[in-house]
Amino acid sequence: MGAAALMASSSKVSVFAPASIGNVSVGFDVLGLAVKPIDGTLLGDVVSVELAETTESDVQAENTLKVIGRFADKLPTAKEDNIVWSCLLLFNQALAEQGQPIVAVHMTLDKKMPVGSGLGSSACSVVAALAGLNAFYSKNQQFSFDEKTLLKMTGQMEAQISGSLHYDNVAPCYLGGLQLMVPDPEVISRLLPGFNDCYYVMAYPGIEVSTKAAREVLPTSYSRADVISYGQNLATFVDACHRQDKVQAFSVLTDVVAEPYRVNLLPKYQQAHDYLMAEGAHAVGISGSGPTLFCICDNAEQAHNYALWLKENYLQTDLGFVHVCQVDDAGAIEI
Numbered sequence: 001m002g003a004a005a006l007m008a009s010s011s012k013v014s015v016f017a018p019a020s021i022g023n024v025s026v027g028f029d030v031l032g033l034a035v036k037p038i039d040g041t042l043l044g045d046v047v048s049v050e051l052a053e054t055t056e057s058d059v060q061a062e063n064t065l066k067v068i069g070r071f072a073d074k075l076p077t078a079k080e081d082n083i084v085w086s087c088l089l090l091f092n093q094a095l096a097e098q099g100q101p102i103v104a105v106h107m108t109l110d111k112k113m114p115v116g117s118g119l120g121s122s123a124c125s126v127v128a129a130l131a132g133l134n135a136f137y138s139k140n141q142q143f144s145f146d147e148k149t150l151l152k153m154t155g156q157m158e159a160q161i162s163g164s165l166h167y168d169n170v171a172p173c174y175l176g177g178l179q180l181m182v183p184d185p186e187v188i189s190r191l192l193p194g195f196n197d198c199y200y201v202m203a204y205p206g207i208e209v210s211t212k213a214a215r216e217v218l219p220t221s222y223s224r225a226d227v228i229s230y231g232q233n234l235a236t237f238v239d240a241c242h243r244q245d246k247v248q249a250f251s252v253l254t255d256v257v258a259e260p261y262r263v264n265l266l267p268k269y270q271q272a273h274d275y276l277m278a279e280g281a282h283a284v285g286i287s288g289s290g291p292t293l294f295c296i297c298d299n300a301e302q303a304h305n306y307a308l309w310l311k312e313n314y315l316q317t318d319l320g321f322v323h324v325c326q327v328d329d330a331g332a333i334e335i
């Protein structure tokens with residue numbers, strides 16, 4: 001179908017992409033978990049894509065980007081500085097390489113996710129944009145990129161914005177569930193059996209920590225003892241996931257790579273960590289590069305009590321929030 005035919009039958013698509021916990025404590029840059037609030041709140045970004053109509057004077061239609069939502073004012077004002085715009089340029093370049101016709105589109109980003117939160121905010125925008133464009137072309141032009149190609153594009157965009165290639169937010173955000181990054185470009189990410197009956201309390205304190213800054217505080221080399229602990233914790237966790245051994249999995253959820261160095265960037269984190277662990281939480285950690293804290297337990301009442309305590313004791317500005325979540329198995333979805 002050519003661009004003209006597309007215009008006649010074009011329909012709008014909207015894609016939601018969920019929040020995620022990067023690292024999951026034991027897998028720096030190599031583990032990520034998609035999460036969703038149990039009360040149905042959409043914790044993630046939504047990108048809508050529709051055809052840009054040509055005007056009556058038949059002037060060539062142009063691509064546009066509109067940003068709305070609670071955290072819209074936290075993003076750069078120039079559309080060229082928004083990662084969604086970069087996603088559009090990358091997607092169009094990939095279409096051109098395939099010899100596919102390209103049409104002008106109106107994109108809308110509903111920025112529901114706080115920036116620099118540790119919830120994978122840029123990943124949500126990247127995934128919603130690329131999956132949204134893919135769904136738009138699939139619906140209107142019967143052409144789409146396969147899952148692996150699209151995943152690679154999400155990695156490329158995340159690298160552009162954060163300064164390094166890591167899939168631990170984009171992969172779970174796109175594919176859902178608990179994802180392990182595999183150093184094989186033909187695989188990239190593999191779904192692990194997670195603990196889907198558990199509750200993940202997510203507390204965003206309302207302050208910003210940039211991923212770049214949080215990576216700069218990390219050492220460039222580690223002691224042999226830390227390397228051994230890291231390998232042992234990650235291997236034990238992955239093995240325990242496959243055996244669905246919750247006790248073993250959560251007993252090794254200790255971060256020796258990032259948390260000891262990032263803790264100073266996060267006011268009240270250590271105090272909250274120690275309180276929740278003493279109260280019986282399975283594990284407490286920094287979500288991605290912070291400042292969001294995650295806390296795992298397997299009882300809804302306990303999760304609500306922890307959420308209340310975190311609201312009182314971890315939030316620092318009006319922008320902060322706490323959500324009781326579970327695993328999001330779906331990843332990016334059309335809504």
Ligand SMILES: Nc1ncnc2c1ncn2[C@@H]1O[C@H](COP(=O)(O)OP(=O)(O)OP(=O)(O)O)[C@@H](O)[C@H]1O
Nearest residue numbers: 082083115116117118119120121122125162210211
């Ligand atoms: N659509 C977008 N979503 C998020 N950040 C964006 C977007 N477009 C541009 N940016 C800019 O990219 C940078 C993202 O920084 P950073 O990687 O620290 O945040 P993040 O991805 O929101 O964090 P996290 O992964 O910890 O949630 C910010 O400077 C932000 O202004």
Ligand SMILES: N[C@@H](CCO)C(=O)O
Nearest residue numbers: 022029168211288289
């Ligand atoms: N793995 C990344 C996640 C960033 O959200 C980091 O911890 O720096």
